[in-house]
Amino acid sequence: MSEVHQNTSAKLPKNTSQIRRVDVVVVGGGIAGKACALGLAQLGLQTIQIAPDLEQTIAVPQGDQWGQRIYAFSPSTQKLLAHLQIWDAIDHGRMQPVRDMRIFGDRGEKQDELHLSAFEAGTPQLAWIGESNVIEHTLDQASRFQNKLERISDAVENIQVDWDGVSLHLKNGSAVHAQLVIAADGANSPIRSELGISTKEESYSQSAVVANWICSNAHLETAYQWFLPGGDIVAMLPLPNKQVSMVWSTSPENAAELLKLDQAAWADTFSRIAGGAIVTQLGELRLNSAPAAFPLRRIRASRFIGPEENPKIVLIGDAAHVMHPLAGQGLNLGLRDVATLLNILSKRESFRLPNDKVLLRRYERQRQGDTSALLWLTDKLKKLFSASSSTERQLRNWGLGMVNRSHFIKRRLIERALGDADFE
Ligand SMILES: Cc1cc2nc3c(=O)[nH]c(=O)nc-3n(C[C@H](O)[C@H](O)[C@H](O)COP(=O)(O)OP(=O)(O)OC[C@H]3O[C@@H](n4cnc5c(N)ncnc54)[C@H](O)[C@@H]3O)c2cc1C
Numbered sequence: 001m002s003e004v005h006q007n008t009s010a011k012l013p014k015n016t017s018q019i020r021r022v023d024v025v026v027v028g029g030g031i032a033g034k035a036c037a038l039g040l041a042q043l044g045l046q047t048i049q050i051a052p053d054l055e056q057t058i059a060v061p062q063g064d065q066w067g068q069r070i071y072a073f074s075p076s077t078q079k080l081l082a083h084l085q086i087w088d089a090i091d092h093g094r095m096q097p098v099r100d101m102r103i104f105g106d107r108g109e110k111q112d113e114l115h116l117s118a119f120e121a122g123t124p125q126l127a128w129i130g131e132s133n134v135i136e137h138t139l140d141q142a143s144r145f146q147n148k149l150e151r152i153s154d155a156v157e158n159i160q161v162d163w164d165g166v167s168l169h170l171k172n173g174s175a176v177h178a179q180l181v182i183a184a185d186g187a188n189s190p191i192r193s194e195l196g197i198s199t200k201e202e203s204y205s206q207s208a209v210v211a212n213w214i215c216s217n218a219h220l221e222t223a224y225q226w227f228l229p230g231g232d233i234v235a236m237l238p239l240p241n242k243q244v245s246m247v248w249s250t251s252p253e254n255a256a257e258l259l260k261l262d263q264a265a266w267a268d269t270f271s272r273i274a275g276g277a278i279v280t281q282l283g284e285l286r287l288n289s290a291p292a293a294f295p296l297r298r299i300r301a302s303r304f305i306g307p308e309e310n311p312k313i314v315l316i317g318d319a320a321h322v323m324h325p326l327a328g329q330g331l332n333l334g335l336r337d338v339a340t341l342l343n344i345l346s347k348r349e350s351f352r353l354p355n356d357k358v359l360l361r362r363y364e365r366q367r368q369g370d371t372s373a374l375l376w377l378t379d380k381l382k383k384l385f386s387a388s389s390s391t392e393r394q395l396r397n398w399g400l401g402m403v404n405r406s407h408f409i410k411r412r413l414i415e416r417a418l419g420d421a422d423f424e
Contacts, residue, residue, distance in 0.1 A: 018174075018175065019167065019175045019176065019177045020048070020174075020175075020176045020177065021176075021177045021178075022046040022047065022048050022150075022176065022177070022178050022179075023040075023045040023046045023047065023178065023179050023180065023354055024040050024045050024046070024047045024048075024178050024179065024180045024181070024182065024354060025047070025048045025049070025050060025166070025168055025176055025178035025180075025181050025182070026040065026047065026048070026049045026050070026181075026182040026184055027049075027050050027051065027156050027168070027181060027182065027183055027184060027185045027191060028049075028051050028182075028183065028184030028185040028186060028317070028319070029049070029051030029052070029053045029054045030051075030184060030186060030317060030318070031132065031135055031136060031139070031317075031331055031334075031335070032184045032316050032317030032318070032331070032334040032335060032337070032338060033049060033051060033182070033184030033185075033316075033317070034049070034136060034139040034140070034143065035080065035081070035084060035139060035335060035338050036182055036184055036316060036338045036341065036342075037049035037143065037149055037151075037182075038084055038086075038139060038142055038143050038146060038149065039080075039083075039084055039338060039341075039342040040149075040182075040342070040345070041143075041146045041148035041149035042084065042085075042146065042148075043342065043345055043346055044148060045148065045345070045354060046148055047148055047149045047150070048149075048150045048151070048152060048176055048178070049143075049149065049150070049151045049152070050151075050152045050154060050155075050156055050168070050170065050176070051153070051154075051155075051185075052153060052154060052155045053153070054151045054152070054153040055153035057140075058133050058136045058137045058140055059133065060091075060133055060134060060137045061094075061131060061133060061134075064241075064288070066094075066131060066212050066239065066243065066245075066288060066289055067131035067132060067133045067134075067289075068210065068212075068289055068290070068292055069131065069132035069133070069210075070129060070130065070131055070132070070210070070212065070237065070239065070245035071129070071130065071131075071132055071135075071328065071331055072098070072127045072128070072129055072223070072237060072328030072329075072332075073095075073127060073128045073129070073130060073135075073331075073332065074127050074328075074329070074332040074418060075123070075125075075127070075418045076332060076335065076336050076339070076418065077331070077332050077335045078128065079339070080335050080336075080338060080339045081135070083339070083342075084139075084142065085142070086138045086139060086142050089138050089141070089142070090130075090134060090135065090138050091134055091138075093240065094130055094131060094134050094240060095128045095129070095130040095134070095240070096128065096129045096130065096221065096237075096238045096239050096240050097124070097125035097127075097128055097221060098118075098125055098126045098127045098128065098129060098221060098222070098223045098237075098238060099117070099118045099119070099125055099126065099220075099221040099222065100115065100116065100117050100118065100126070100220065100221065100222040100223070101114075101115070101116040101117075101126060101222065101223045101224075101225070102114070102115050102116075102222055102223075102224050102225070103115075103116075103224075103225045103227075103400060104224075104225070104226045104227065104274065104277065104400075105227055105396060105397035105400045105401075106226075106227045106228055106229045106385065106393065106396075106397065107393070107397045108274070108275040108277070109397065111401045112397040112398075112400050112401055113400060113401070113404060114400045114401075114403050114404045115404060116413065116414055121411065121414045121418075123414075123418065126223075126414065126418070127223070127328070129223070129237045129238055129239055129245060130239075152170065152176075154170045154171050154172050154174075155170065155171045156168050156169070156170060156171075156185075156190070156191070157169050157170060157171050158194070159181065159191065159194065161195075161306060161307075161310055161312050161313070163310070164179065165177055165178050165179040165180070165181075165312060165355060166178055166179075166180075166181045166312050166313060168181065179312075179353055179354055179355040180312060180313070180314065180354045180355040181312065181313045181314070182313075182314050182316055182341070183313055183314065183315045183316070183319045184316050184317050184319060184334075185319050186317070186318045186319060187297075187299060187318040187319070187322045189301075189315065189318075189319035191313065191315075191319070192301055192315060192319055195306055195307065195313065196307075197301050197302060197303050197306075197315070198301075198302045199299050199300060199301050199302065200298075200299070200300045200302070201297060201298065201299045202297060202298045203295070203296075203297045204249075204296040204297055204298065204324060204382065205251065205252070206231075206249045206250060206251060206252070206255075206295075206296045206324075207249070207250065207251075207252045207255035207293040207294060207295050207296060208247050208248065208249050208255075208293065208294045208296055208325055209246070209247075209248045209250065209255050209258045209259065209291055209292070209293045210245065210246060210247050210248075210291065210292055210293075210294070211245075211246050211287060211288075211289055211290070211291035211292075212239065212243055212244070212245050212246070212287075212288040212289040213236075213243065213244050213245075213246060213282075213285040213286060213287060213288055214241075214242055214243050214285070214286045214288050215242055215243070215244055215282040215283050215284070215285050215286075216242075216282075216283030216284040216285075217281065217282050217283030218242065219236070219238040219242065219243075219244055219282060220238075221238055222238060223235065223236070223237050223238060224236045224278075224281060224282075225326070226273075226274040226277065226278065227385045227396070228273055228274060230386075230388075231382075231385060231386030232248065232249060232250045232251075232254070232273075233247075233248070233249045233326050233382075233385065234246065234247075234248045234249075234273065234274065234278065235247040235248075235326070235328075236278065236281075236282060237328075243288060244282060244285075247325055247328075249296060249324070249325070249326065252293075252295070255293040256293070258291065258293075259291055259292075259293055261291075263286070263287055266285070266287060267284070267285070270285055296324055296325065297322060298322060298323055298324065298375065298378075298379055299318075299321060299322040300320075300321050300371070300372075300375055301315055301319070301320045301321065303315070303364065304316075304320050304337075304363065304364045304367055304368070304371075305360045305361070305363065305364045306360075311355075311357055311360040311361075312355050312360075314341060314360060314363060316334060316337040316338055316341065317331070317334030317335075317337060317338075318330065318334060320334075320337060320367070320371070321333060321334075321371050321375060323374060323375050323378045323379070324378045324379065324382045326378055326381060326382055327374070327377070327378050327381075329374055329378070333370065333371060333374055336367075336370060337367055340363060340366050340367055341363055344359055344362050344363050344366070345359065384396045384399075
């Protein structure tokens with residue numbers, strides 16, 4: 001996308017009757033965009049979703065084949081998907097409930113452990129682990145049956161914000177006009193940059209290496225996370241059929257080395273790190289997917305809606321915020337954006353259009369606290385566990401044990417991990 005125009009008709013097709021007019025356009029075809037488009041259409045708003053990859057059929061992995069993109073889904077996400085009436089349609093044979101989380105410090109001492117338990121928290125599970133494709137496939141199916149939702153497989157080239165909405169010009173030469181535009185166009189959001197919305201960005205100088213493993217020991221429905229000396233973090237998330245999904249955050253150089261390892265070299269690596277605790281816990285690990293690496297960074301947009309004087313645009317998902325995956329919360333946070341937006345639009349006063357400034361400001365206000373708190377927490381944890389001084393090392397390990405002994409803090413932590421989708 002190359003240009004944004006404010007209050008100008010310079011780029012409009014000559015024959016303005018060619019422009020389709022709808023209530024809302026959602027730009028972006030990731031999970032946040034798909035969930036948002038479906039939810040808006042379910043509210044009765046005439047919705048168009050636009051993204052270059054919408055025509056692609058999402059391949060649902062079958063049998064022993066498991067997808068590469070595995071996510072931890074929080075109860076707030078479950079609540080949204082249930083609200084969209086797709087939670088029960090998901091193949092639950094491919095979703096693993098998490099009953100316990102065990103987080104280990106980097107000194108290898110027994111007391112440096114934080115244990116969060118669903119049983120202690122009085123909840124059936126703390127999260128679910130599953131494949132991105134399973135959720136996307138189910139969203140695609142539900143969208144096909146939604147007659148208020150149309151999908152266009154194309155890229156947005158430029159937008160014009162007007163007094164009554166936004167005109168979007170697509171690569172194929174066509175144009176659409178919407179009262180409200182939802183930017184769900186990812187971490188590099190072209191809409192965000194074209195609107196001139198500034199961001200606070202920081203590279204973590206780390207990549208996450210992900211891979212699925214079959215383990216010889218039972219994983220006990222537990223998500224494990226080891227902080228390693230030097231700042232690496234290894235998470236092993238449980239999947240059905242004695243599998244675990246690994247997320248290893250490490251330097252880009254080490255990530256490149258890890259991608260080259262064969263099965264024997266991986267076994268050797270696991271036996272050496274975390275004092276051998278990974279192997280003690282999970283047994284022998286057999287690779288069950290090709291490892292892949294993703295660069296890690298933190299991004300926060302300065303605004304979650306368009307320009308003050310004429311917003312008309314809402315940012316959701318990674319277009320608004322990107323965080324370190326150590327807490328497995330990036331997408332969950334994006335889906336809470338969706339829940340909040342749907343909640344505000346569904347309860348709007350009858351005299352307000354979906355693009356009413358008051359509603360958009362309400363959305364931005366409601367999303368600021370949750371976003372800031374999670375970005376702050378993940379960032380501080382990441383930095384505390386990367387610091388090399390002996391004081392910080394003692395502090396972080398002592399902190400894990402201290403939190404573990406405090407039922408009050410543990411409860412608050414679990415409440416934050418569970419999140420709360422904004423439905424009443
Ligand atoms: C290693 C790793 C592990 C993670 N684990 C977890 C986890 O366990 N739990 C969790 O909640 N989160 C996790 N995350 C975060 C999660 O991956 C992201 O937050 C999530 O994928 C963002 O979804 P999105 O829909 O906002 O954006 P995206 O999935 O990036 O989608 C953006 C969409 O916009 C489209 N687009 C871009 N430009 C245009 C244009 N000009 N016109 C039209 N369309 C356009 C793209 O084609 C794409 O469809 C993890 C991240 C990483 C890196």
